[in-house]
Amino acid sequence: MEKDDAVKENEKTNFIYQEIDKDLLDNKNKGVVLTRFPPEPNGYLHIGHAKSICLNFGIAQHYNAGCNLRFDDTNPIKEDEEYVDSIQEDVKWLGFKWVGEPKYASDYFDQLYLWAVKLIKNGKAYIDDQSADEIAKQKGTPTVPGVESQFRNRSVEVNLDLFERMKNGEFKEGEKVLRAKIDMASPNMHMRDPIMYRIIHKPHHRSGNKWCIYPMYDYAHGQSDFIEGITHSICTLEFEVHRPLYNWFLDQILEGDPIPDVRTRQIEFARLNLNYTVMSKRKLLELVQKGIVDGWNDPRMPTISGLRRRGYTPESIRMFAEKVGVAKRDNVIDVALLEFCIREDLNKKAMRVNAVLDPVKLVITNYPDDMAEWMETPNNPEDETMGTRKIPFSKELFIERDDFMEDPPKKYFRLGPDREVRLKSAYIIKCTNYIKDADGRIKEIHATYDAETRSGMPQSQRKVKGTLHWVSAKHCFEADVQLYDRLFMDPEPDGHKDIDFKEFLNPQSLTVISGCKLEPFLKDAKPLDHFQFQRIGYFTVDSKSDGKKLIFNKTVGLKDSWSKNSQKE
RNA sequence: UGUCCCGUUGUGUAAUGGCAGCACAGGUGGUUUUGGUCCAUCUAGUCGAGGUUCGAAUCCUUGCGGGACAACCA
Numbered sequence: 001m002e003k004d005d006a007v008k009e010n011e012k013t014n015f016i017y018q019e020i021d022k023d024l025l026d027n028k029n030k031g032v033v034l035t036r037f038p039p040e041p042n043g044y045l046h047i048g049h050a051k052s053i054c055l056n057f058g059i060a061q062h063y064n065a066g067c068n069l070r071f072d073d074t075n076p077i078k079e080d081e082e083y084v085d086s087i088q089e090d091v092k093w094l095g096f097k098w099v100g101e102p103k104y105a106s107d108y109f110d111q112l113y114l115w116a117v118k119l120i121k122n123g124k125a126y127i128d129d130q131s132a133d134e135i136a137k138q139k140g141t142p143t144v145p146g147v148e149s150q151f152r153n154r155s156v157e158v159n160l161d162l163f164e165r166m167k168n169g170e171f172k173e174g175e176k177v178l179r180a181k182i183d184m185a186s187p188n189m190h191m192r193d194p195i196m197y198r199i200i201h202k203p204h205h206r207s208g209n210k211w212c213i214y215p216m217y218d219y220a221h222g223q224s225d226f227i228e229g230i231t232h233s234i235c236t237l238e239f240e241v242h243r244p245l246y247n248w249f250l251d252q253i254l255e256g257d258p259i260p261d262v263r264t265r266q267i268e269f270a271r272l273n274l275n276y277t278v279m280s281k282r283k284l285l286e287l288v289q290k291g292i293v294d295g296w297n298d299p300r301m302p303t304i305s306g307l308r309r310r311g312y313t314p315e316s317i318r319m320f321a322e323k324v325g326v327a328k329r330d331n332v333i334d335v336a337l338l339e340f341c342i343r344e345d346l347n348k349k350a351m352r353v354n355a356v357l358d359p360v361k362l363v364i365t366n367y368p369d370d371m372a373e374w375m376e377t378p379n380n381p382e383d384e385t386m387g388t389r390k391i392p393f394s395k396e397l398f399i400e401r402d403d404f405m406e407d408p409p410k411k412y413f414r415l416g417p418d419r420e421v422r423l424k425s426a427y428i429i430k431c432t433n434y435i436k437d438a439d440g441r442i443k444e445i446h447a448t449y450d451a452e453t454r455s456g457m458p459q460s461q462r463k464v465k466g467t468l469h470w471v472s473a474k475h476c477f478e479a480d481v482q483l484y485d486r487l488f489m490d491p492e493p494d495g496h497k498d499i500d501f502k503e504f505l506n507p508q509s510l511t512v513i514s515g516c517k518l519e520p521f522l523k524d525a526k527p528l529d530h531f532q533f534q535r536i537g538y539f540t541v542d543s544k545s546d547g548k549k550l551i552f553n554k555t556v557g558l559k560d561s562w563s564k565n566s567q568k569e
Numbered sequence: 570u571g572u573c574c575c576g577u578u579g580u581g582u583a584a585u586g587g588c589a590g591c592a593c594a595g596g597u598g599g600u601u602u603u604g605g606u607c608c609a610u611c612u613a614g615u616c617g618a619g620g621u622u623c624g625a626a627u628c629c630u631u632g633c634g635g636g637a638c639a640a641c642c643a
Contacts, residue, residue: 455602
C-alpha cells in the first residue's frame with residue numbers, strides 16, 4: 001500500500017517513539033509528554049550531544065509537547081559559568097527552544113535535602129564515616145558481593161543529627177557521606193548502598209556558599225525529572241544499570257504520598273560515535289588545555305561550536321542526527337555521512353564564487369592589454385532565485401596550478417600544451433606556450449582566446465573537455481585559507497588500550513595557505529558566510545576573520561572523482 | 570567467571586510472525602560551461618546450531634561475539 005509522502009516524512013520509527021506511543025496508548029502520565037536535555041556544564045557540547053538534543057527536542061515537536069533544558073550542576077568542582085553560556089548558545093543555534101527559563105538541578109537542592117531527611121527517617125539512608133578508600137573496598141566487585149559498613153545501623157536520631165551537622169559545615173571533605181541503605185550484595189553495583197551526598201567546601205556557580213553538601217548524580221537526576229514533571233527521561237546506554245536505582249529513589253521519596261499524575265521513566269539509547277575523532281569531554285578538554293587545538297571551537301573539533309566555525313549549518317547537523325537514527329546497539333558513524341549532510345545543505349544554499357588557492361599566471365596573449373569585460377555568471381545553478389552577478393575578465397588571469405600539466409595523461413581534461421579548455425563563464429582558450437623558472441616550476445602559461453566563444457554566444461556551445469575557474473589578476477585580492485583534514489589518522493583513536501589517543505594526531509590536520517586569489521565580490525564576506533569555491537569545495541569565513549584580512553575555513557571538499565581515480569593508478 | 574544490554578550488506582538504520590527495504594560509502598553508465606549537482610544502474614546482509622510455526626530477522630533454547638557496571642564524576 002502506498003503511503004502519503006507527508007506522512008512518511010513525519011513517521012518516526014525509532015524504538016523510543018514506539019515506547020512513548022505505547023505509554024500514550026496506556027494513558028500514562030495523563031497523556032502528557034515532556035522531555036529534557038540535561039547537560040553537565042563542564043565542557044562544550046559536541047556532535048554526540050547534538051544527537052541527544054535533536055532526539056529530545058524532536059520528540060517534543062512530534063508530540064506537540066515541550067522539552068526542558070536542565071543543567072545537571074551537582075559538582076561545583078568541575079562546573080563553570082562559561083559552559084552554561086556556551087551550551088545555551090549551541091542549543092539555540094541548532095534551532096531549538098526549551099520550555100521557559102533554563103532549569104538547574106541546583107534549583108532543587110532544598111527539596112532534595114528534605115527528601116534525604118525523609119529517607120533517613122524511614123531508615124533508608126545513613127551517615128557513613130568511612131573514607132572513600134574503605135567504602136570502595138567494601139563495595140566488592142561485579143562478581144564479589146560487598147560488605148556492610150559498620151555505620152550502617154546507626155539510629156535514625158544519630159543519622160539525622162549527623163546529616164544536619166554535615167549540612168552546617170561541621171565536617172571536612174571526605175569525613176562523612178550520606179548513603180542509601182539498599183543491598184550490599186546486589187548483583188547491580190549501583191544498588192550497593194550508593195552515596196547520596198558528599199561534602200564539598202567549594203562555592204557553587206549558582207548557589208554560592210549556601211551548601212557544602214552536594215547530591216550525587218543518581219540522587220539528583222531522577223528527582224529533578226520528577227519535580228519538573230518529565231515523562232520520558234532519555235539518556236545513553238551507560239545509565240542502563242542505574243535505572244533500578246533511578247526507580248528506587250523515586251519510590252522512596254514518594255513513599256506514603258498519593259500516586260502522582262506523572263511518573264517519569266528512563267529510556268536509554270546508544271550514544272553516537274564518529275570515526276577518526278574522539279567524543280569524550282575529558283579528551284576534548286585535554287586537547288584544549290594542551291593547546292593542541294585552537295580552543296573548544298577549533299574547526300577540527302567535533303564540538304557544535306567547532307562545527308559551526310568550520311562551516312556546518314544547523315540544518316546539516318539536524319539532517320545528520322536524523323540519518324544516524326536511534327537504537328541500542330553500539331555504533332560508529334562514518335564521518336563521510338556528516339560530510340554528505342553539509343554538502344547536501346550547502347549545495348542548495350551556497351553562492352558559487354571563484355577562488356584560486358594555488359595560483360599560477362595565465363596570460364591571454366591575443367587579448368587587449370587594458371581591456372576588461374564583466375562576465376555574467378549564475379550565483380547558484382541549483383537555485384535560479386539567487387540570481388547572477390558580473391565577474392571581471394582581463395588579459396592576465398590566475399588559474400589553479402594543478403589545472404595545468406606539461407605532459408598530461410589521456411584522461412586529464414584540463415590545460416596542457418596545445419590543449420583547449422573553457423574558462424567558466426568566459427572564453428574557450430588554447431594553450432600556446434608556458435614558461436618555467438630556474439627550478440623547473442611553471443611560472444606562466446600563455447594561451448589565446450577565441451572571441452567568438454564568449455559565454456552565451458553560439459560558438460560557446462562547442463564541446464570542450466574541461467572547464468576551469470579563474471580570477472582576473474588585476475581585479476582579485478588575496479586572502480588566507482585554512483585547509484582542514486581529520487584530526488586523527490586512526491578510525492578509533494581512543495579504541496586502543498595501550499596507546500594514548502594523542503599518538504594518532506594527524507600532523508597535517510591544518511594547512512594554512514596565504515596568497516589565495518579571490519574574485520572581488522568576496523571582499524564583503526562576513527564571518528560565518530558560506531560559499532562554494534567553484535570546483536574546490538565549500539568554504540566559510542572564519543569567525544576570527546577581521547576587516548583587515550579575510551580568512552576562509554574549508555568546510556568540506558566537493559566530491560572529487562578525478563583525484564579519487566587518479567590516485568588509484 | 571556475576572548482573573544487565575546488544576548482534577540485519579563495508580557503515581548506520583527499517584521490517585515487531587507474511588516480498589529483507591532505505592541512506593551513506595563503493596562500482597558502472599548518462600546529462601552537465603563546476604571531474605560538482607542531477608539521473609539511471611550494479612555490488613553487498615539477517616552471528617552459529619537446534620526448536621515452535623503453513624511461514625522466523627522477528628518467538629523459544631543454546632552456543633559464539635561485542636558492550637556497560639567496581640569516582641565521595643555525570
